[in-house]
Amino acid sequence: MKKMFCPVVFCCLCFWRLVVFAGTDAVKTVSAMEGDSVTLNSGLTEIKAHDIITWTVGLSKTKIAQIDKDAGISSTYDDVPDGRFRDRLKLDHQTGSLTITNTRNTDSGDYQIIIKRTSNPATYNFKVTVYARLPVPVINRNCSSSSSSSSCSLVCSSVLNVCDATLSWYAGISVLSSISVCDLSISLSLPLEVEYQDKNTYSCVLNNPISNQTTHLDINTLCHTCAGTTALMIYVCVY
Ligand SMILES: *[C@@H]1O[C@H](CO)[C@@H](O)[C@H](O)[C@H]1NC(C)=O
Ligand SMILES: *[C@@H]1O[C@H](CO)[C@@H](O)[C@H](O)[C@H]1NC(C)=O
Numbered sequence: 001m002k003k004m005f006c007p008v009v010f011c012c013l014c015f016w017r018l019v020v021f022a023g024t025d026a027v028k029t030v031s032a033m034e035g036d037s038v039t040l041n042s043g044l045t046e047i048k049a050h051d052i053i054t055w056t057v058g059l060s061k062t063k064i065a066q067i068d069k070d071a072g073i074s075s076t077y078d079d080v081p082d083g084r085f086r087d088r089l090k091l092d093h094q095t096g097s098l099t100i101t102n103t104r105n106t107d108s109g110d111y112q113i114i115i116k117r118t119s120n121p122a123t124y125n126f127k128v129t130v131y132a133r134l135p136v137p138v139i140n141r142n143c144s145s146s147s148s149s150s151s152c153s154l155v156c157s158s159v160l161n162v163c164d165a166t167l168s169w170y171a172g173i174s175v176l177s178s179i180s181v182c183d184l185s186i187s188l189s190l191p192l193e194v195e196y197q198d199k200n201t202y203s204c205v206l207n208n209p210i211s212n213q214t215t216h217l218d219i220n221t222l223c224h225t226c227a228g229t230t231a232l233m234i235y236v237c238v239y
Pocket of ligand 2: 207211213
């Protein structure tokens with residue numbers, strides 16, 4: 001009689017290992033654009049009796065939300081760790097999923113859900129990255145560059161206060177050059193030399209992993225700016 005229980009016990013152990021280890025290994029990556037909402041899915045369709053769902057943030061595992069069915073608790077704790085989540089946490093009382101609204105760069109980081117259902121607690125980790133909204137890059141002629149009379153020196157630039165952005169020159173759909181710097185409050189600038197008669201379609205693109213901003217180059221308009229300025233200065237002096 002006792003022997004018959006062995007496979008059952010063994011299977012239960014297997015299942016327990018599966019739940020625990022599948023949970024701890026996988027890190028789900030979630031991205032959002034600054035200002036948008038991001039939802040961390042519990043993976044549950046309903047909260048059952050005796051379930052305890054706990055959401056934490058950071059390495060300190062600060063509790064930011066909890067559903068404790070038996071205790072009748074279903075709350076967010078948005079005053080911890082430092083009030084940065086105030087009024088921005090929404091807990092789905094049906095599924096236990098957590099939504100962070102109006103995201104900020106400081107919401108980037110590690111989050112964890114611990115699902116305690118009877119005796120099989122499962123842990124799922126999330127890595128949240130909030131990307132800044134990108135400004136539109138600006139193309140100017142570089143008048144201090146001593147380029148040949150048939151060509152025009154241009155520079156595309158952008159001012160950022162975040163990492164993870166790349167500035168590139170495209171000719172059609174081919175990348176000509178790129179620059180990417182990770183620093184605080186930086187201005188990225190990338191030069192391009194074109195011939196006046198060039199028939200390519202050039203564009204300057206600022207992108208991060210989830211979005212981009214593009215400015216198209218109009219050679220006819222931009223490549224006459226320097227001459228225009230000089231003519232104006234001469235006109236003013238003569239007058
Ligand atoms: C403009 O061209 C000059 C000379 O080539 C260069 O030293 C300067 O860095 C350029 N300016 C920008 C903003 O790239
Ligand atoms: C910019 O984003 C749009 C979608 O928003 C995409 O279709 C396009 O390919 C992107 N361009 C570049 C150069 O990444």
